[in-house]
Amino acid sequence: GAVVSQHPSWVICKSGTSVKIECRSLDFQATTMFWYRQFPKQSLMLMATSNEGSKATYEQGVEKDKFLINHASLTLSTLTVTSAHPEDSSFYICSARGGSANTDTQYFGPGTRLTVL
């Protein structure tokens, strides 16, 4: 139980294009989802927290107009990187909490490697 999937697992795009990343909780309802980014050999950096049906709460320094988060259902959240630039290249990871899974624990997706050319 408590499986979280992400799609795509990797994506390469041209500078200026937008990229959408999906995060799904497969066997539980996620009341809260989190989006992180991680640079090589660095810690996870929380970008935003989203609760189903409400606007995401962004961490300081994260541009909400650039990183659009939608949490329309209890099993799906999406992160859209708008007008991507090479500095947005990173490893993006989502996590989910809630449902019958241990509500104190975040369950992570496998991550999405974004490369912007």
Added chain:
Amino acid sequence: SQKIEQNSEALNIQEGKTATLTCNYTNYSPAYLQWYRQDPGRGPVFLLLIRENEKEKRKERLKVTFDTTLKQSLFHITASQPADSATYLCALRLDSNYQLIWGAGTKLIIKP
């Protein structure tokens, strides 16, 4: 300032020995602490959670201790195996919105 520290240098352990990883924090009062495993290019996988009122937690070959006086958690892997090689992350939960504060992780290498 608030910070979480994990040994940034890789830890090399001989197979079969016990590996011990350290997580130190300052200026936090965590409700609980979690340990995760992360393999290259993958998301973290939850291993163990220990609450502020617990001293020790075990799961198979894993053991976690939590000393709120020392502000330190130790993560032990007994009878280590090469398959245990990965980066291990500690994370603190502070408040009711379930956000986690993460350490940078320690890379563990188990040599056959």
